[in-house]
Amino acid sequence: xxxxxxxxxxxxxxxxxxxxxxxxxxxxxxxxxxxxxxxxxxxxxxxxxxxxxxxxxxxxxxxxxxxxxxxxxxxxxxxxxxxxxxxxxxxxxxxxxxxxxxxxxxxxxxxxxxxxxxxxxxxxxxxxxxxxxxxxxxxxxxxxxxxxxxxxxxxxxxxxxxxxxxxxxxxxxxxxxxxxxxxxxxxxxxxxxxxxxxxxxxxxxxxxxxxxxxxxxxxxxxxxxxxxxxxxxxxxxxxxxxxxxxxxxxxxxxxxxxxxxxxxxxxxxxxxxxxxxxxxxxxxxxxxxxxxxxxxxxxxxxxxxxxxxxxxxxxxxxxxxxxxxxxxxxxxxxxxxxxxxxxxxxxxxxxxxxxxxxxxxxxxxxxxxxxxxxxxxxxxxxxxxxxxxxxxxxxxxxxxxxxxxxxxxxxxxxxxxxxxxxxxxxxxxxxxxxxxxxxxxxxxxxxxxxxxxxxxxxxxxxxxxxxxxxxxxxxxxxxxxxxxxxxxxxxxxxxxxxxxxxxxxxxxxxxxxxxxxxxxxxxxxxxxxxxxxxxxxxxxxxxxxxxxxxxxxxxxxxxxxxxxxxxxxxxxxxxxxxxxxxxxxxxxxxxxxxxxxxxxxxxxxxxxxxxxxxxxxxxxxxxxxxxxxxxxxxxxxxxxxxxxxxxxxxxxxxxxxxxxxxxxxxxxxxxxxxxxxxxxxxxxxxxxxxxxxxxxxxxxxxxxxxxxxxxxxxxxxxxxxxxx
Ligand code: ADP
Ligand code: ZN
Ligand code: ZN
Numbered sequence: 216x217x218x219x220x221x222x223x224x225x226x227x228x229x230x231x232x233x234x235x236x237x238x239x240x241x242x243x244x245x246x247x248x249x250x251x252x253x254x255x256x257x258x259x260x261x262x263x264x265x266x267x268x269x270x271x272x273x274x275x276x277x278x279x280x281x282x283x284x285x286x287x288x289x290x291x292x293x294x295x296x297x298x299x300x301x302x303x304x305x306x307x308x309x310x311x312x313x314x315x316x317x318x319x320x321x322x323x324x325x326x327x328x329x330x331x332x333x334x335x336x337x338x339x340x341x342x343x344x345x346x347x348x349x350x351x352x353x354x355x356x357x358x359x360x361x362x363x364x365x366x367x368x369x370x371x372x373x374x375x376x377x378x379x380x381x382x383x384x385x386x387x388x389x390x391x392x393x394x395x396x397x398x399x400x401x402x403x404x405x406x407x408x409x410x411x412x413x414x415x416x417x418x419x420x421x422x423x424x425x426x427x428x429x430x431x432x433x434x435x436x437x438x439x440x441x442x443x444x445x446x447x448x449x450x451x452x453x454x455x456x457x458x459x460x461x462x463x464x465x466x467x468x469x470x471x472x473x474x475x476x477x478x479x480x481x482x483x484x485x486x487x488x489x490x491x492x493x494x495x496x497x498x499x500x501x502x503x504x505x506x507x508x509x510x511x512x513x514x515x516x517x518x519x520x521x522x523x524x525x526x527x528x529x530x531x532x533x534x535x536x537x538x539x540x541x542x543x544x545x546x547x548x549x550x551x552x553x554x555x556x557x558x559x560x561x562x563x564x565x566x567x568x569x570x571x572x573x574x575x576x577x578x579x580x581x582x583x584x585x586x587x588x589x590x591x592x593x594x595x596x597x598x599x600x601x602x603x604x605x606x607x608x609x610x611x612x613x614x615x616x617x618x619x620x621x622x623x624x625x626x627x628x629x630x631x632x633x634x635x636x637x638x639x640x641x642x643x644x645x646x647x648x649x650x651x652x653x654x655x656x657x658x659x660x661x662x663x664x665x666x667x668x669x670x671x672x673x674x675x676x677x678x679x680x681x682x683x684x685x686x687x688x689x690x691x692x693x694x695x696x697x698x699x700x701x702x703x704x705x706x707x708x709x710x711x712x713x714x715x716x717x718x719x720x721x722x723x724x725x726x727x728x729x730x731x732x733x734x735x736x737x738x739x740x741x742x743x744x745x746x747x748x749x750x751x752x753x754x755x756x757x758x759x760x761x762x763x764x765x766x767x768x769x770x771x772x773x774x775x776x777x778x779x780x781x782x783x784x785x786x787x788x789x790x791x792x793x794x795x796x797x798x799x800x801x802x803x804x805x806x807x808x809x810x811x812x813x814x815x816x817x818x819x820x821x822x823x824x825x826x827x828x829x830x831x832x833x834x835x836x837x838x839x840x841x842x843x844x845x846x847x848x849x850x851x852x853x854x855x856x857x858x859x860x861x862x863x864x865x866x867x868x869x870x871x872x873x874x875x876x877x878x879x880x881x882x883x884x885x886x887x888x889x890x891x892x893x894x895x896x897x898x899x900x901x902x903x904x905x906x907x908x909x910x911x912x913x914x915x916x917x918x919x920x921x922x923x924x925x926x927x928x929x930x931x932x933x934x935x936x937x938x939x
Pocket of ligand 2: 640641642643644645680681682683684685
């Protein structure tokens, strides 16, 4: 018997090992020696014969599991994703496991349940032990981890009792799902009811539903009632969100509505907690699993529905390593499980809208705001003929004052943190450059520093220009810190809250600020796109985009789409309750077609027009794209590798795959140097997905063989969301 094993080594290759006494099967982890180190691997196949020299084969060191950790369907999803994203199988499958299980250690699964044995222990002078034991009796006869933690005891404290066999660990029994509402749902309007009823009628069949509902239209209520239906039928639900930390409200609302077991998987968990949650979910100890991108790989028995909130959000795409798209893999998971999936957004991705057009997704529109709220009004402020202070036009200042006098709240979005995007010398014009990147360093005031947002390089603020020694240095442009400072001057009697990555770094600080805003007292909120993310502030009546132009002329073909999403989402924070709201867009390009169509006809009209533009140039989602990246300490070798790759593409024997291919590059990435590395890219565009896939597979094979590719970091991004 020969074991085919994959390892997370970045190698697109299976390795052959000999078995030990234990009976192996596909899906089990093994500890093996690899080169001079030990690695954890996964058995992907068992063969009866081999072409290899048997004398050179090594036995595995240890079989780490008794049963496969990944349920079959997730294992297959991992294999599928590895192939689709041309990512080494070993790395892809390992990625599906919690980090703790990627280490070559057996028994690292956490004890979840214990039973107290029928014993009468004598403690003698071990008073502490005795007290602990008595405390445990309150949980008798069986208890689980969360019960244990609720009385303030750590599992490690149980060790002595386990050793004495006064306690044994037991496998928790999966508990049936029962709907347990803490709060009744709202009465749905006709549009909401249509989708909820349809989902109730068509559960247990794969179908992809796009819930395209304007901001404040009650998408969350639709999710909750769809969840309630599933729980009522004994099924579990997976709810994916872009970032839980940014929208603590959703989790709060979920817990207010349901008395069911809600499991939250987010980036704040320790590896230990993550493993624990993963295991609990796999054992059916949770009913609703809410999590970010990677939560899509959580084992969930009796999964009945997947929901993806804010499906357009960039956060669903992993931007490094295993560059998968969470939305797309979640759809695949739903298809494999034959269950419905619901994608919700007020600004759906063009990918999803194209799928609606092709008839692959069903679309459900929520055209108006729920309850007593009405749509916000737009006001475009032309900055050209306006006096302004702190990047805030006279007109906007007056509008702010009126709302403050009425006791309302105002939200101002500026998508640049720090004090100013750069520091400029007034004598020679030079700006403060990051030593490691082709980029300006951002000036920060609290604490004072120059900070590169691309590589995190930080240094103290120059006292004089490094070029000409002039002391005339001036902050250039506007960041949220600076706006905050100036708002305090303009509106001295109103509290200003700044919400960006700098003010929310500490755990709980965002939550505290959101709570404060929710109390409803008049205030000014200034912040980055974090403010645009799904928040529900009933008393915000004015939402302003301070600088719409910053992303109007992006060189990325997705620029207009991203801008439209940011504008509409920010605007959507205004007037979500009874008082109507206004959204202000400040721009020097008041007549710009993107702004015009958004303001006058709305996001869907914009999206249809943008889809037509993409069609003309064969861009995604109408064509398919892949991007090879290469980076090296010198520009020439990164370039040379991609040049060579480009030549391979021209090989006449590949003609049937490359007939309709468009190839651009190699060219420097938008930021040609980042963190000391020179970066080049080669962009491929193809109308036929299958042909592109075959070509890419061939090219990856060639790269694996190419000696230079071992020294140069290269990667392949399939369906890239960002160019460069
Ligand atoms: P979205 O997720 O679409 O942005 P929310 O779910 O946050 O919208 O809903 C906005 C507000 O409308 C919330 O206060 C919610 O309680 C309320 N709401 C939703 N559906 C209804 C309904 N059917 N009747 C009354 N109020 C509703
Ligand atoms: Zn100078
Ligand atoms: Zn840098």
